[in-house]
Every structure is written in structure tokens, then in C-alpha cells.
Amino acid sequence: FGMMMKENNCSIHIQEDMPVVSAGRARIRELYQNLIENAVKFSMATAEPLIQVYVRNDNGENVFCVEDNGVGVEKKYHDKIFGLFNKLDNNTPGTGLGLSLVKRIVDNHNGRVWVESEGKNRGTIVCFTVNTEKQSGKII
Numbered sequence: 645f646g647m648m649m650k651e652n653n654c655s656i657h658i659q660e661d662m663p664v665v666s667a668g669r670a671r672i673r674e675l676y677q678n679l680i681e682n683a684v685k686f687s688m689a690t691a692e693p694l695i696q697v698y699v700r701n702d703n704g705e706n707v708f709c710v711e712d713n714g715v716g717v718e719k720k721y722h723d724k725i726f727g728l729f730n731k732l733d734n735n736t737p738g739t740g741l742g743l744s745l746v747k748r749i750v751d752n753h754n755g756r757v758w759v760e761s762e763g764k765n766r767g768t769i770v771c772f773t774v775n776t777e778k779q780s781g782k783i784i
Contacts, residue, residue, distance in 0.1 A: 654684055654693035662699055663706055665774050667753050672774075675749045678742040679710040679770050686768065687714030709771050716766040722759050750774065
């Protein structure tokens with residue numbers, strides 16, 4: 645996807661002080677690769693494509709985010725995009741496996757994954773948590 649980024653003058657900003665998590669390195673790399681490829685793919689039509697990778701704290705929980713300023717996702721599709729072979733636009737490259745693979749990786753790391761978007765042409769944030777099993781009402 646490096647070539648796609650270069651051809652489309654896409655910038656990527658990665659937060660420097662990301663927290664360490666207990667997870668399989670290869671699987672987390674695969675997760676981020678899929679999320680960043682998707683973000684690049686759906687930001688190509690933007691004048692200045694920008695991908696941001698960061699962590700935010702939601703009520704004491706680390707939420708990892710990959711944000712783009714691309715085409716966005718309408719609310720009615722927020723849950724559907726993580727299904728196997730579910731592509732919202734058949735004119736885009738790819739098989740529709742990327743986000744279903746992301747969901748599987750997150751599920752295998754006891755986390756959650758979701759999308760945040762205000763809709764068409766408003767950008768997208770894919771958020772996930774890892775290793776967030778609850779015991780006695782507390783996140784460990």
C-alpha cells in the first residue's frame with residue numbers, strides 16, 4: 645500500500661507514545677495493515693488524504709484508532725462493514741475480507757471493534773480495543 649500512498653500524496657501520522665499491549669505481534673501488524681490500507685483506499689479521492697493512527701482514553705480504557713478524511717460510512721452500514729465479503733462499493737479494489745479479518749483478530753484478543761463516521765464524505769474512524777476481558781465489573 646506504500647505505492648498507493650505515494651501516488652496519491654497521502655500523509656500518515658502515527659502517535660509516538662502508543663501503549664504496549666499483550667498481543668501477537670504478527671496479528672496486530674496484520675490488523676493495522678488492513679486498517680491503514682482501507683483508510684488509504686477510501687481517502688484517495690480526497691485532495692489531501694490524511695491517515696492518523698492514535699490511541700484515546702475512553703473511561704479508563706485504551707481505544708486504538710485509525711482515522712481517515714475519506715468517503716466516510718453511512719450509519720446504516722456501521723455494523724455491516726465487518727462481515728465477510730461485505731463491500732460497500734464494488735468499484736473499489738479488494739475482496740471485502742480486510743475488515744472481517746480485523747474483527748477476527750480483535751475478537752481473538754478479547755476486544756471490540758467498531759466504526760465511527762458522520763456519513764458520506766465525512767471521514768471514518770475505525771476503533772478497537774484488545775485484551776479487555778471484564779472480571780468483577782473491572783476491565784483488566
